[in-house]
Amino acid sequence: MSDTLAGRRRPPGFGYTLIELAFRFSPLLLLAFFWEFLGLSGIVSQQMLPGLGEVFSAFVQMLVNGDLLYNTARSVSRAAGGLAAAVIVGVVVGLMMAQFRIARLLVNPIVQIFYPMPKSALIPVVMIWLGLGDSSKILLIFLGCLLPVVVGTYNGARGVNPFLLWSAASLGASRFDVLREVVLRGAMPDIINGCRTALAFSFILMVSSEFVIATDGVGFMISSLGDGGQYPAMFAAIFFVAGIGFGADRLYAMFARRSLRWREA
Amino acid sequence: MMNMAQARHIAPNMPTRKVPAPRAARAISPKTVDTLVQIAVVALLAGIWEFSARFGALNPFLLPPLSVVLGRIWEDLLAGTVLVDLGLTLYRALLGFVIGAVIGIPAGILMARSAVMRWFLDPLVSIGFPMPKIAFLPIFILWFDIYDTSKIIMVSFSCFFPIVAATYAGCSGLDKWPIWSARSLGAKERELLWEVYLPMAMPQIITGLQVALPTGMITTIVTEMLMGGRGVGGSMIMAGRFADSVGVFAGIVQIIILGFVVVKSLEIVRRRLLIWHPESRR
Numbered sequence: 001m002s003d004t005l006a007g008r009r010r011p012p013g014f015g016y017t018l019i020e021l022a023f024r025f026s027p028l029l030l031l032a033f034f035w036e037f038l039g040l041s042g043i044v045s046q047q048m049l050p051g052l053g054e055v056f057s058a059f060v061q062m063l064v065n066g067d068l069l070y071n072t073a074r075s076v077s078r079a080a081g082g083l084a085a086a087v088i089v090g091v092v093v094g095l096m097m098a099q100f101r102i103a104r105l106l107v108n109p110i111v112q113i114f115y116p117m118p119k120s121a122l123i124p125v126v127m128i129w130l131g132l133g134d135s136s137k138i139l140l141i142f143l144g145c146l147l148p149v150v151v152g153t154y155n156g157a158r159g160v161n162p163f164l165l166w167s168a169a170s171l172g173a174s175r176f177d178v179l180r181e182v183v184l185r186g187a188m189p190d191i192i193n194g195c196r197t198a199l200a201f202s203f204i205l206m207v208s209s210e211f212v213i214a215t216d217g218v219g220f221m222i223s224s225l226g227d228g229g230q231y232p233a234m235f236a237a238i239f240f241v242a243g244i245g246f247g248a249d250r251l252y253a254m255f256a257r258r259s260l261r262w263r264e265a
Numbered sequence: 266m267m268n269m270a271q272a273r274h275i276a277p278n279m280p281t282r283k284v285p286a287p288r289a290a291r292a293i294s295p296k297t298v299d300t301l302v303q304i305a306v307v308a309l310l311a312g313i314w315e316f317s318a319r320f321g322a323l324n325p326f327l328l329p330p331l332s333v334v335l336g337r338i339w340e341d342l343l344a345g346t347v348l349v350d351l352g353l354t355l356y357r358a359l360l361g362f363v364i365g366a367v368i369g370i371p372a373g374i375l376m377a378r379s380a381v382m383r384w385f386l387d388p389l390v391s392i393g394f395p396m397p398k399i400a401f402l403p404i405f406i407l408w409f410d411i412y413d414t415s416k417i418i419m420v421s422f423s424c425f426f427p428i429v430a431a432t433y434a435g436c437s438g439l440d441k442w443p444i445w446s447a448r449s450l451g452a453k454e455r456e457l458l459w460e461v462y463l464p465m466a467m468p469q470i471i472t473g474l475q476v477a478l479p480t481g482m483i484t485t486i487v488t489e490m491l492m493g494g495r496g497v498g499g500s501m502i503m504a505g506r507f508a509d510s511v512g513v514f515a516g517i518v519q520i521i522i523l524g525f526v527v528v529k530s531l532e533i534v535r536r537r538l539l540i541w542h543p544e545s546r547r
Binding site for chain 2: 023024025026027028030031048105106108109110112113114115116117118119120121122123124125127128129200203204206207208211212218219222223226231234235238241242243245246248249250
């Protein structure tokens with residue numbers, strides 16, 4: 001594993017060495033210095049841009065007194081509930097649409113009408129339907145995440161190679177078996193892509209619905225810290241939420257790579 | 266009986282049963298039937314909505330009858346507020362989107378072409394892309410107050426990442442041959458950019474725009490709901506706070522139409538811009 005003319009080899013299993021990683025993310029450090037410089041030089045007031053140290057100590061304080069974790073747990077559990085329901089219902093509906101013409105004709109116009117709608121517009125609707133509690137936000141996240149999953153599943157299931165379907169049928173698989181063993185698996189890459197979109201939507205809707213209507217959750221926490229003028233804590237909470245969103249996407253990408261290992265290339 | 270048998274015997278080639286003549290092309294293609302059925306489904310749903318609300322199967326507060334909702338939109342249209350709301354929402358969404366594109370596309374191209382820019386922007390984009398950008402809204406409110414500036418900046422911020430990521434991906438995996446050919450024919454770098462790089466990356470750039478625009482609309486609506494002021498989002502949340510469910514559903518109908526028009530227009534733009542591309546010829 002020495003350096004060769006062909007170029008440096010990467011250690012197997014791990015994408016980057018530590019030095020490469022540090023080099024790759026050094027721009028972030030640069031930005032942090034710039035942030036501190038702006039604050040210390042007085043170009044931007046401390047009110048507008050609290051120092052990084054303050055933000056960090058506010059973060060530690062929130063972490064210790066449990067506010068952050070409690071609100072995060074509340075938010076994430078709502079998002080997870082809505083998202084899980086959307087994935088289950090969406091995959092079933094998408095498969096039905098791909099398999100049965102009647103289902104396609106019935107569901108397609110609804111999808112066509114509601115797909116381009118900005119889903120955040122549903123916030124007042126769920127507020128009228130279910131009030132300010134958990135259920136309204138779960139419903140919102142469910143509705144917002146449903147269509148990307150339906151469309152992904154439908155496109156994937158329609159794109160399954162018909163030879164595979166015929167071979168399975170000629171080998172004696174029942175219609176349900178074909179659906180489960182061939183169509184579902186063939187559609188998996190598209191389903192996984194649709195779910196990734198849905199994951200991003202679930203975070204957007206989670207935070208924005210909590211900004212607008214909530215009594216707890218990270219979005220509520222951020223906006224009430226902002227209203228109370230506790231800006232270092234607000235910055236800390238915002239970065240924490242952004243980090244969770246980023247982490248969830250990374251985890252999901254790892255899961256997707258693992259579960260699609262069987263694919264060629 | 267006898268006649269039949271004789272006839273068959275005499276002229277064995279004559280068909281005994283009438284074979285349907287080869288059909289003329291069907292007047293109604295299956296595609297038209299599908300479209301008609303789907304329109305019927307929409308009409309049926311509208312009918313169910315109207316009548317179940319009207320005859321008390323559903324609580325009219327939870328789902329006011331469609332005719333009442335449309336009547337409200339018509340009233341507001343005559344009063345002029347619908348057009349003001351739609352216009353403001355559209356203005357914020359599109360301006361933010363355009364700013365995001367004007368910054369994002371060049372940034373993506375630079376990332377693909379220059380190692381320094383790639384070093385600087387790659388970690389920012391790869392961290393920023395999957396983040397829920399909407400969480401940064403309170404920071405923008407803090408910095409730019411609650412009026413149009415912060416709304417539009419928030420929209421461009423959330424549109425920027427999908428656009429820059431798509432542009433970078435589109436410009437970095439280009440086929441070398443057309444570039445080499447253009448170079449050997451004496452193209453300068455600037456000509457290469459306009460004549461080779463951009464057209465080749467165009468499908469992916471437009472895909473990025475198609476991801477960014479709905480995101481921008483979502484963001485616009487949320488910013489309007491949070492900061493108030495006019496705009497469809499603002500008037501919807503006001504209606505919601507006053508338990509005016511007709512107003513909320515009037516807003517939803519407007520937003521559905523607005524979203525539909527905006528997304529479809531971008532699809533038409535894509536078809537026009539990529540008319541030379543193999544994807545249009547399918």
